[in-house]
Amino acid sequence: MADARPDVPSEAEWIRRCQSGDTEAFAPLVETYKRRIFHLVFHLVRRREDVEDLVQEIFMKAFAAISSYNFQSAFGTWLNRIAVNHCYDYLRRHRASRVSYFWEMSEEGQRGIESTARSPEPGGLNNEEHLAVDDLVSKLLARAPAEDRIILTLKEIEEKSVEEVAEILSLKSSTVKVRLHRARKRMVKDLKKWQEGR
Amino acid sequence: MRCDVVRERIGEGIELPAGIEAHLSSCSACADFVRQWELVHAGLVALRKEEPPQASLGFAERLVRQMERARAVSQIGQQFIVEAGRRVVYATLLVALMLVLGLLLPSSGPLRTPQAAESILSQPEVAAMSPDQIMGISDANSAPDVPVSGNQQRGTESK
Numbered sequence: 001m002a003d004a005r006p007d008v009p010s011e012a013e014w015i016r017r018c019q020s021g022d023t024e025a026f027a028p029l030v031e032t033y034k035r036r037i038f039h040l041v042f043h044l045v046r047r048r049e050d051v052e053d054l055v056q057e058i059f060m061k062a063f064a065a066i067s068s069y070n071f072q073s074a075f076g077t078w079l080n081r082i083a084v085n086h087c088y089d090y091l092r093r094h095r096a097s098r099v100s101y102f103w104e105m106s107e108e109g110q111r112g113i114e115s116t117a118r119s120p121e122p123g124g125l126n127n128e129e130h131l132a133v134d135d136l137v138s139k140l141l142a143r144a145p146a147e148d149r150i151i152l153t154l155k156e157i158e159e160k161s162v163e164e165v166a167e168i169l170s171l172k173s174s175t176v177k178v179r180l181h182r183a184r185k186r187m188v189k190d191l192k193k194w195q196e197g198r
Numbered sequence: 199m200r201c202d203v204v205r206e207r208i209g210e211g212i213e214l215p216a217g218i219e220a221h222l223s224s225c226s227a228c229a230d231f232v233r234q235w236e237l238v239h240a241g242l243v244a245l246r247k248e249e250p251p252q253a254s255l256g257f258a259e260r261l262v263r264q265m266e267r268a269r270a271v272s273q274i275g276q277q278f279i280v281e282a283g284r285r286v287v288y289a290t291l292l293v294a295l296m297l298v299l300g301l302l303l304p305s306s307g308p309l310r311t312p313q314a315a316e317s318i319l320s321q322p323e324v325a326a327m328s329p330d331q332i333m334g335i336s337d338a339n340s341a342p343d344v345p346v347s348g349n350q351q352r353g354t355e356s357k
Contacts, residue, residue, distance in 0.1 A: 023265050030258040042250030060268070079297055103329050130201070137241020156242040175207070186211040188234040 011075060018066045026028060026063050033076060034059075037083050043157045044087040044150060045094075046142060054090060054092055058083045080168045091146035095098045148183035157181055207233060218271050 009017070009025075011032070017025035037058060042051050060084050069078055141149055154165045162180070166173045204221050205228060222229050318324060324332065 018339070023262050023269065024264065027258045027262050030261055034253050034257060038253060039250045042248075043245065049249050052254060052257070055253070056257075056261055056264070060265060063265055125293045130244070133237055134244040137238055138245060141242070141245070152242065156239065157246050159246070160308070177210075181206045181209060184235060187203070187238045188231060191234050191238055 012071065015066065015069060015071075015075060018063060019069070021062055023063070025067075026059075028066060029075070030059055033079055036076065040080060040083050040158060041087060043153050044084070046138070047094075050090075054086065055083075058086050061086060077167055081170065084168055085155070087151060088146050091149060100145075136191070136194065137187075140194075144183070144186065144190070147179065148186055152183050152187070155175060156187065164168050201225060201228050205231055208232055 007119065009028075011029070014025045014028050018029070029110065034055065038051060041058070045051065045054065057182050058079075062079055101130070115192070115195050141152065143144070144152070151165065151169070154160045154168060160168070162173050162176050165171075165180075166176045171179075201221075204225070207215075207218055208228075208231070304347050305347060
């Protein structure tokens, strides 16, 4: 492992160098975490064209705030927190209309969704129907409130545990559970609304 | 078991206890919720598979250069603010110093203070003068030793 070699500074050492104003020391940290942050940001905002700019802004914010990092939580978690907060602001500015998705779906997609309303469970869907459901869920998520979108993305797409989500969002685990339940209920309600509206 | 408790547990993704299974078999609303949530969950799971875009070549180096530029700009801005602040402080100190000097330094005028006026008025030659003479508005006959201004002299000659 690279960290075990005495001539290669550890992550903590890079962080300390950054804290004393060495910008070059930030490059190895960016290299280590960029993939993870690209992943998270893409799943949170789902706009390919904006991801790189957002990640760049996140890293710049992180460097500007690095003197406040106190080694209490993992650096990755601290970075995730900055990323989530930055994406939250972005989502609030760019939230899509909650009503337009009815008109955006292709006819094929609409037929697929109609059949899911009659299907007993996801396992009973064919490929096309699955794609239609995925498309609809993606659209429902895009139109969900930023809070719901972030918490569902972290839990269901990024596969974080409730405790990890709580740490990233600086919330209690019980609060995360309540918010997750509320977000799930809202997604189910939106799906039903769509099915009934057809 | 209450419906809201059942629905809260369903989303947790852990194995459902027997009580919940029994509730689902008797409550069609909760069974419907489960079915809908499974659809949503399947859609969310499918989103995991989407590959995010890769960072462009030289992303980290470019970022570091940009940070250095931003830092240089902010340093120039800070220097400007410090310099401007210093000048404002110097100017304020200078004005304050001038005000203090203006108040403290003695005036060169003889009537600046009541004490100075008293000392002048108590002199015998001044005490002998009428107030008009002191003010310089006297006529030539009553006070020939007091100098008369050119205008006053011309006016007397014309009479």
